[in-house]
Amino acid sequence: NANALTLGVNQDKDGVRAGVQKFVDAYNKMMGTLNSLTKVTAVGGDSGKPVTGALVGDASVRNAQSALRSVLGEPAGNGELRILADLGITTQNDGTLKLDTDRLNSVLDNNFDQMSGFLTGDRGLLTRLNDKLEPYTQTGGIVESRTKALQSTLKGVDQQREDLARR
Numbered sequence: 001n002a003n004a005l006t007l008g009v010n011q012d013k014d015g016v017r018a019g020v021q022k023f024v025d026a027y028n029k030m031m032g033t034l035n036s037l038t039k040v041t042a043v044g045g046d047s048g049k050p051v052t053g054a055l056v057g058d059a060s061v062r063n064a065q066s067a068l069r070s071v072l073g074e075p076a077g078n079g080e081l082r083i084l085a086d087l088g089i090t091t092q093n094d095g096t097l098k099l100d101t102d103r104l105n106s107v108l109d110n111n112f113d114q115m116s117g118f119l120t121g122d123r124g125l126l127t128r129l130n131d132k133l134e135p136y137t138q139t140g141g142i143v144e145s146r147t148k149a150l151q152s153t154l155k156g157v158d159q160q161r162e163d164l165a166r167r
Contacts, residue, residue: 013108016115020104023126024089027068028096034061035095060136060146065095067132072097076125080111081118084125 037055055061072091075082084090089101107115119125136142 011108011112013112016108016112017101017104020087020089021099024097024099031065034065037061041062050069058146060142064133064136064142066121068129069095071125071128072133074128076123076128077116078120079117081107087115 014078037053038058038061039053040056040061041051043049043051069091072084087107088100090098090100092098117124121127134141
């Protein structure tokens with residue numbers, strides 16, 4: 001038939017590879033931001049006062065980091081892909097992620113069908129991460145409430161300064 005059309009469907013391994021790398025990069029950027037906001041840096045030896053990040057000691061940041069780490073270490077699924085390390089993603093000492101591209105390529109070649117279940121779906125990694133972060137990011141959530149509380153504190157301090165200046 002001269003009008004026959006052939007349709008082929010291929011696995012998008014390059015797209016999945018790029019998506020996994022974007023996830024690792026985004027996670028590492030977020031951890032870098034959180035670390036800079038909670039960092040204490042000594043200045044000028046013993047006599048210098050330390051410089052602290054804006055959210056040093058803030059329990060909501062520590063709780064969010066802990067929630068993220070718990071999801072990343074939690075096994076899921078019942079196939080060969082159960083934890084991030086099975087994909088070639090490991091956690092470094094500083095809390096960032098490292099991607100072993102050789103391991104990921106092997107998984108894409110040999111276990112591609114299990115990737116979607118591991119990453120998405122009701123118990124997939126991305127769904128579980130979203131579930132853990134939603135209380136922080138939703139409207140009226142922890143981050144918004146904490147921001148409002150800090151702004152209220154700043155307004156109170158400004159008012160106290162004005163009162164002191166008047167006295």
